[in-house]
Amino acid sequence: MRIALFITCFNDALFPATGKATVTLLERLGCEVRFDPGQTCCGQMHWNTGYHREAAALAARFGEVFAGADAVVTPSASCAAMVRAAYPKLGVEPPEVYELTEFLVDVLDVADVGAYFPHRVTYHPTCHSMRTLGLAGRPERLLRAVRGLELVPLPAAEECCGFGGTFAIKNSDTSVAMVADKIRHVRETAADVLCAVDNSCLAHIGGAISRLRAGVRVLHLAEILAAT
Amino acid sequence: MTAAREEILARVRAALAGAPEPPEVPRDYAVRLGGPEFESRADVVALFTERVADYRASVRHVAADELGTAVAAALWGREAKRIVVPSDLPYGWLAELDGVQALADSSALDPPVLADLDGVVTGCAVAIAQTGTVVLDGGRAQGRRLLSLVPDYHLCVVHVDQIVGTVPEAIDRLDPYRPLTWISGPSATSDIELSRVEGVHGPRTLEVLVVED
Amino acid sequence: MTPSVAGPSGRPPKFSEAARTALADTQLRRNLAAATHTIRERRAAVVDEVADWEDLRDAGAAVKDRALLRLDSALEELERSVVEAGGTVHWARDAAEANAIVTSLVRATGETEVVKVKSMATQEIGLNEALAAAGITAYETDLAELIVQLGDDWPSHILVPAIHRNRAEILALFQRAMPGVPPDLTDDPAELAAAARAYLRERFLTAKVSISGANFAIAETGTLVVLESEGNGRMCLTLPDTLISVVGIEKVLPAWRDLEVMLQLLPRSSTGERMNPYTSTWTGVTPGDGPQDFHLVLLDNGRTGALADEVGRAALRCIRCSACLNVCPVYERTGGHAYGSVYPGPIGAILTPQLRGVQSALDASLPYASTLCGACADVCPVRIDIPEILVHLRGKVVESRRHRPVPTPEMLMMRSIAWTMGDRGRYESALAQTVRWGRLLSRGGRIRRLPGLLAKWTDARDLPMPPRQSFRAWWRRR
Numbered sequence: 021m022r023i024a025l026f027i028t029c030f031n032d033a034l035f036p037a038t039g040k041a042t043v044t045l046l047e048r049l050g051c052e053v054r055f056d057p058g059q060t061c062c063g064q065m066h067w068n069t070g071y072h073r074e075a076a077a078l079a080a081r082f083g084e085v086f087a088g089a090d091a092v093v094t095p096s097a098s099c100a101a102m103v104r105a106a107y108p109k110l111g112v113e114p115p116e117v118y119e120l121t122e123f124l125v126d127v128l129d130v131a132d133v134g135a136y137f138p139h140r141v142t143y144h145p146t147c148h149s150m151r152t153l154g155l156a157g158r159p160e161r162l163l164r165a166v167r168g169l170e171l172v173p174l175p176a177a178e179e180c181c182g183f184g185g186t187f188a189i190k191n192s193d194t195s196v197a198m199v200a201d202k203i204r205h206v207r208e209t210a211a212d213v214l215c216a217v218d219n220s221c222l223a224h225i226g227g228a229i230s231r232l233r234a235g236v237r238v239l240h241l242a243e244i245l246a247a248t
Numbered sequence: 249m250t251a252a253r254e255e256i257l258a259r260v261r262a263a264l265a266g267a268p269e270p271p272e273v274p275r276d277y278a279v280r281l282g283g284p285e286f287e288s289r290a291d292v293v294a295l296f297t298e299r300v301a302d303y304r305a306s307v308r309h310v311a312a313d314e315l316g317t318a319v320a321a322a323l324w325g326r327e328a329k330r331i332v333v334p335s336d337l338p339y340g341w342l343a344e345l346d347g348v349q350a351l352a353d354s355s356a357l358d359p360p361v362l363a364d365l366d367g368v369v370t371g372c373a374v375a376i377a378q379t380g381t382v383v384l385d386g387g388r389a390q391g392r393r394l395l396s397l398v399p400d401y402h403l404c405v406v407h408v409d410q411i412v413g414t415v416p417e418a419i420d421r422l423d424p425y426r427p428l429t430w431i432s433g434p435s436a437t438s439d440i441e442l443s444r445v446e447g448v449h450g451p452r453t454l455e456v457l458v459v460e461d
Numbered sequence: 462m463t464p465s466v467a468g469p470s471g472r473p474p475k476f477s478e479a480a481r482t483a484l485a486d487t488q489l490r491r492n493l494a495a496a497t498h499t500i501r502e503r504r505a506a507v508v509d510e511v512a513d514w515e516d517l518r519d520a521g522a523a524v525k526d527r528a529l530l531r532l533d534s535a536l537e538e539l540e541r542s543v544v545e546a547g548g549t550v551h552w553a554r555d556a557a558e559a560n561a562i563v564t565s566l567v568r569a570t571g572e573t574e575v576v577k578v579k580s581m582a583t584q585e586i587g588l589n590e591a592l593a594a595a596g597i598t599a600y601e602t603d604l605a606e607l608i609v610q611l612g613d614d615w616p617s618h619i620l621v622p623a624i625h626r627n628r629a630e631i632l633a634l635f636q637r638a639m640p641g642v643p644p645d646l647t648d649d650p651a652e653l654a655a656a657a658r659a660y661l662r663e664r665f666l667t668a669k670v671s672i673s674g675a676n677f678a679i680a681e682t683g684t685l686v687v688l689e690s691e692g693n694g695r696m697c698l699t700l701p702d703t704l705i706s707v708v709g710i711e712k713v714l715p716a717w718r719d720l721e722v723m724l725q726l727l728p729r730s731s732t733g734e735r736m737n738p739y740t741s742t743w744t745g746v747t748p749g750d751g752p753q754d755f756h757l758v759l760l761d762n763g764r765t766g767a768l769a770d771e772v773g774r775a776a777l778r779c780i781r782c783s784a785c786l787n788v789c790p791v792y793e794r795t796g797g798h799a800y801g802s803v804y805p806g807p808i809g810a811i812l813t814p815q816l817r818g819v820q821s822a823l824d825a826s827l828p829y830a831s832t833l834c835g836a837c838a839d840v841c842p843v844r845i846d847i848p849e850i851l852v853h854l855r856g857k858v859v860e861s862r863r864h865r866p867v868p869t870p871e872m873l874m875m876r877s878i879a880w881t882m883g884d885r886g887r888y889e890s891a892l893a894q895t896v897r898w899g900r901l902l903s904r905g906g907r908i909r910r911l912p913g914l915l916a917k918w919t920d921a922r923d924l925p926m927p928p929r930q931s932f933r934a935w936w937r938r939r
Contacts (some may be wrong), residue, residue: 027932033895034925036932041935055936057889061882065736066832066875070855076878081883117922147834180790184832191830192917193481197794205601227922230907252552256761260533263769270530273523277516277722299735322645355749357711359666359700379728392750393699393741397692398666419721424682425546427699427747428563430724435692437604437654442541445654448604449661450692 021051023195025091028096029061035219042095047247051157058085070087076169086115095120095242097149097217105152122156131165137153138168146218147180172209183224199228206236212241213237215244281413288438292377299380303433305454321345322455326368334391350374352429353391359398375411376418382424383427393427401450407459475826491794500787503733520724521842524719524780535680535713542683546745548755555762556586562758563705564595570703572670578697580604581708582760584803588592600664600726602693609639617797621730636891642924671697675708681716684744688737697803698741704752709760711777714754719825726842730782732780763816776811778843785837807837811850819858828854899927
């Protein structure tokens with residue numbers, strides 16, 4: 021199965037390991053992965069912050085880059101949500117974009133991806149993945165099939181971590197108050213790893229954990245699924 | 249007055265220029281209590297009793313020929329001496345009243361006088377099982393609105409055939425041109441640290457008598 | 462009207478500044494967390510009971526849209542119905558006009574005291590202050606509004622406006638400002654409520670004029686509807702001779718039958734009850750029962766502006782249940798005062814800027830007082846897509862500032878980033894710079910301090926050091 025990888029600008033610069041893991045995983049499952057270096061940014065930040073003119077230009081460009089692509093797969097739920105939900109409002113016909121777990125479960129029809137990750141892990145369902153994409157239990161299904169992994173439920177999981185894109189800067193105090201509670205809930209699980217399908221939220225939660233020396237590792241789901 | 253009216257209406261029309269057509273209202277919601285649990289009238293009545301009791305209003309079932317006794321017993325239980333009743337309250341409801349003076353409502357009974365009385369007895373227009381609500385509409389045996397408001401104790405008589413299952417059934421039966429009071433339990437507030445306190449204004453005690461024929 | 466707390470420039474502070482103050486108020490934080498979590502659970506429990514909840518939401522949204530999308534004929538029909546039933550209808554374009562109308566109506570009765578049922582519309586227009594300036598005292602009769610009034614304060618929640626006060630503070634307020642308070646009054650909520658009852662009862666029994674709002678106004682029949690818990694509404698709506706109701710034009714429902722939907726949606730969404738203790742409905746005047754003089758004041762005050770916005774007009778569906786406040790993670794921590802408006806929380810963030818415009822720093826900040834998490838849209842009984850409207854209003858804020866002679870630092874940064882992202886070469890060059898500078902700024906594998914606008918991130922969080930090889934650099938070499 022041929023896949024066009026949409027890495028996202030965020031992952032390209034700050035979390036290339038997630039991209040590598042995504043490629044490793046998809047190839048292990050028998051897919052042919054292509055990466056078009058013409059891709060830059062889907063425009064989510066500009067759209068959400070109110071710079072709609074700029075977002076429209078970036079969306080149009082994205083549409084051109086991925087025009088006629090095979091299945092587009094991304095390890096970023098919020099970017100997948102942007103393309104799916106907002107592009108029609110920007111007058112851009114969205115290419116068929118799958119968030120990674122959607123692709124694994126719905127298209128490849130797998131739950132066990134052959135991963136081994138012997139750690140105690142808790143999962144935070146990010147807001148866009150939960151409410152816009154409706155990922156439901158897909159990530160958890162994949163995690164439960166990972167050998168050696170002990171999955172513990174996160175209390176108050178559905179509560180927002182406080183990232184909210186530029187909210188983390190423009191309303192930093194409130195953002196931090198929210199992540200304080202998210203970290204508290206994470207620590208209640210005694211997990212050594214917190215995972216999610218969005219590195220943007222993980223950067224915020226992980227960044228606060230790091231500053232607080234709270235002793236929990238954050239990792240994108242793709243990196244767990246790629247581990248053997 | 250008219251300049252403001254014309255301007256507001258003009259603003260509304262301008263605002264709606266090019267707006268879509270108003271939608272039809274999809275009415276797929278339940279209008280009746282559904283499911284096998286509510287097949288019989290007795291089930292509906294039982295639900296009403298349960299839901300009223302949930303509000304910490306006392307509710308008792310009596311046969312029609314026991315009503316007079318039940319009303320009297322309730323008032324004696326309150327040590328009520330003087331009560332007010334709507335002027336068209338059926339005499340039979342008060343037939344057993346001994347030692348309790350029942351004043352028929354009149355315009356002479358102004359709020360301060362009513363505030364001094366020990367309670368009020370009324371009927372109702374309709375009662376709703378799903379929400380444990382009684383609705384008064386100022387019709388038969390109910391009187392004007394402040395009768396069931398000012399005294400501290402309200403005894404409400406509900407006949408089983410006045411009980412409907414749902415809010416839509418009640419809306420269908422009620423006359424919007426009459427002043428309506430929907431009562432679901434005694435008055436309450438949760439304004440102080442969210443801890444619920446019963447009985448602010450309005451009768452602090454509500455008792456319901458369900459009369460079976 | 463905005464609270465009296467002024468920002469550094471003397472004007473009401475924008476949300477992020479007000480939030481900072483509120484976040485540090487530990488009592489407020491605790492009260493709000495307890496209140497919102499409790500109501501959330503209650504709401505969830507009673508909604509779970511209702512198998513057709515989603516059908517009710519669909520109907521609720523359609524009922525409101527049906528009224529809003531033909532609002533001119535609905536208002537005309539409402540006026541006819543009310544007049545036919547013996548009431549008088551007045552129209553007010555803005556707050557000043559509404560206040561003038563109400564003041565002259567009260568003056569015409571010769572009374573200098575009125576009792577009020579809680580009404581957000583009257584708070585919005587600053588009615589109490591306008592009446593006071595005309596020598597008329599307005600007594601709030603809702604316990605929470607009474608607490609707010611005695612404390613010369615501002616409501617912080619739509620449904621429980623005094624949630625920012627604890628019982629000890631309320632006791633102190635009563636002792637200081639409520640005449641006739643028993644000297645041995647304690648801070649037990651039941652005793653405090655009883656003290657308020659005694660104090661207000663006097664007012665009710667002698668009041669000749671009352672002022673209310675309304676939850677709904679039914680065009681077909683001219684019926685007004687007020688939902689409440691305490692009974693003060695019933696007192697104000699039935700005891701006085703004259704009743705004046707100030708109602709926003711968006712409160713119209715088309716038909717009597719539509720009430721069957723709203724009376725199921727509102728109590729379960731707001732207080733988490735199957736039905737609130739008291740709902741009163743009245744149509745015009747009923748001889749021998751209640752006020753014989755009824756006045757309906759229809760209020761625009763910016764609502765037609767919202768109505769004109771194709772995306773934003775859905776905010777006018779709001780039935781003021783406050784379900785969105787109770788699930789909002791931002792509101793839960795900052796409380797209502799930070800929104801600087803009578804309407805706080807998620808609905809406030811989309812309604813206030815539409816009613817007031819986005820010129821002021823405060824109003825322009827409101828659409829950004831959200832992470833767009835979407836919890837509010839999940840619970841809105843009339844399906845207002847609040848996140849969609851927030852993003853739409855953010856667009857309005859940015860466009861209103863786009864042609865300033867001196868662009869904001871944020872505008873410059875966002876345009877620069879967009880320009881960079883518009884071309885592969887520029888993007889890859891910026892990527893290389895980001896990796897290089899990110900690594901230079903790092904200590905021990907982390908970036909602990911970023912410059913300029915981004916400093917707000919590193920004030921409280923680290924960032925991981927960018928790896929030497931970006932993803933595309935790795936891909937190229939594989």
